[in-house]
Amino acid sequence: MAVVVQNILRLLVLILFQGLILNSIGLWNGQVQPMLYVLGILMLPIEAPVWVVLIACFFTGASVDLFLDTLGMHTSACLVLGILRARILALFAPRDGYEIGIRPRIDALGLQWFVSYAGILILVHHLWLFFLEVFRFSSFFHTFARAFGSAIFTLMLCVLVQYLFFFKRRL
Amino acid sequence: MRNLIQFILRYKDFFLFLTLQVLALYLLFSANVYHGTVAHTVARDYVAGMQQTRSSMREYFQLRQDNQELARQNQILLNRQRNSYRRVDNEYMIVDDTLMLIQYRYVPAQVINSSITKQKNYLTLNRGKLDGINPNMGVVTEQGVVGIVRNASRHFATVIPIINVSFELSVQTKRGNHFGLVRWDGKDPGYAFVEDMAKHADVQVGDSIVTRGASAIFPPGLLIGTVDEVEDIPGSNFHQIRMKLAQPYRNMNHVYVIQNALRQEQLDLEQTP
Numbered sequence: 331m332a333v334v335v336q337n338i339l340r341l342l343v344l345i346l347f348q349g350l351i352l353n354s355i356g357l358w359n360g361q362v363q364p365m366l367y368v369l370g371i372l373m374l375p376i377e378a379p380v381w382v383v384l385i386a387c388f389f390t391g392a393s394v395d396l397f398l399d400t401l402g403m404h405t406s407a408c409l410v411l412g413i414l415r416a417r418i419l420a421l422f423a424p425r426d427g428y429e430i431g432i433r434p435r436i437d438a439l440g441l442q443w444f445v446s447y448a449g450i451l452i453l454v455h456h457l458w459l460f461f462l463e464v465f466r467f468s469s470f471f472h473t474f475a476r477a478f479g480s481a482i483f484t485l486m487l488c489v490l491v492q493y494l495f496f497f498k499r500r501l
Numbered sequence: 502m503r504n505l506i507q508f509i510l511r512y513k514d515f516f517l518f519l520t521l522q523v524l525a526l527y528l529l530f531s532a533n534v535y536h537g538t539v540a541h542t543v544a545r546d547y548v549a550g551m552q553q554t555r556s557s558m559r560e561y562f563q564l565r566q567d568n569q570e571l572a573r574q575n576q577i578l579l580n581r582q583r584n585s586y587r588r589v590d591n592e593y594m595i596v597d598d599t600l601m602l603i604q605y606r607y608v609p610a611q612v613i614n615s616s617i618t619k620q621k622n623y624l625t626l627n628r629g630k631l632d633g634i635n636p637n638m639g640v641v642t643e644q645g646v647v648g649i650v651r652n653a654s655r656h657f658a659t660v661i662p663i664i665n666v667s668f669e670l671s672v673q674t675k676r677g678n679h680f681g682l683v684r685w686d687g688k689d690p691g692y693a694f695v696e697d698m699a700k701h702a703d704v705q706v707g708d709s710i711v712t713r714g715a716s717a718i719f720p721p722g723l724l725i726g727t728v729d730e731v732e733d734i735p736g737s738n739f740h741q742i743r744m745k746l747a748q749p750y751r752n753m754n755h756v757y758v759i760q761n762a763l764r765q766e767q768l769d770l771e772q773t774p
Contacts, residue, residue, distance in 0.1 A: 346551075349548070349551075350551065350552070350555050353616070356617075356618045361618065363618050379514075380514035380517075381513060381514050381517050384514065384517050384518055384521060385517075385521075387521075388521050388525070391525070396544050396545065396548045397548055397552075398616065398619070399545075399616075399623050399625075399659070400529075400619065400621075401528045401529060402525045402526060402527070402528035402529030402530075403525075403529050405521075405524075405525035405528070405529075406522060406525040406526055406529060409518055409521050409522050409525060410522075412518070413514070413515070413518045416514075462529070463619060463620050463621075464620055464687070469687075469688075472688070
């Protein structure tokens, strides 16, 4: 039960942070924009069933959409992220599988693991999001560059937030 | 039947994904219908409330610029006061009487939420129907045109700014009164394009682009931007004009909504077959 509350709280904080602060931050005239709220989905427990993840994705995306007034856009991108998460987790699993109760964080599984896991998912999410927004392929490379730049920005923020807030000090 | 249920149970995650995804895309592509629904309006009101708190916090950081801007406007208004003028003749006198009818009224409003990074950018204002704001009213600042009111709830209104790919406005050059159409290409929020201006029109870099007052939204002659680049593509009948927008969209705070008292009358007349 505590885990559920913890995850919901983390999602709420990240959504509010995204909606009220991060949305006003953008590099190069706002062409590159971080979407830190995906960290909330990336950090859901590894053993969470896919349908729970999907429902969490739906509500997270819908809340961010409310802030940005882009009904459905972030919801759709989040759902893609949610369905792919299990596959990517399986892809990067250690040889003997994940330990029970281990969390998808840097302090538990290492920086390299986290960057490859989060990097791929964030990139897919951003590509989906930005192409859905533009909804044409005419300025393909412009949109691609925006998505790619934003993905790198988001990934850097995710790693930073992990080091700042979610690091268990080991003596 | 049992097999079917087993099949669905086996792929329940995928079916859930499909259902939710279809729902999301449906919401996205019929957004204009759903903007009006009760659930969305209620949720939007909560979000708008939070955004207003944030914007009221941010206002403190802009007090200096706001004060300077207000002082500048005060100066302009004081200069216009009647007792700042001296009569130059004694023969004629101008009297403001009932022959003059107010057509345009300006309602001050504050931008409580805005975006410049998307293809379809919107602004939210802290005025709504109760303040007399209705869809299709013009929004301006002292620098120039901002956009057009799209939707109004009781206390808030959303605005389609020029930097929204679905924005369109009929304009003209100030110098030659040549007509054109303003659109935005979705890239740089500082620039927009004037389309459909015939090639014979004489347009130079630096010319002012102003409103035409054609669709009863803006009064004629309000500044929108200045011509930044004129490109003539061979084989086309139109100029390709890039325009620097007069109103920078970053850090926009105070705007005015224009009520046109004669709008309905004009529209009614124009619709008469």
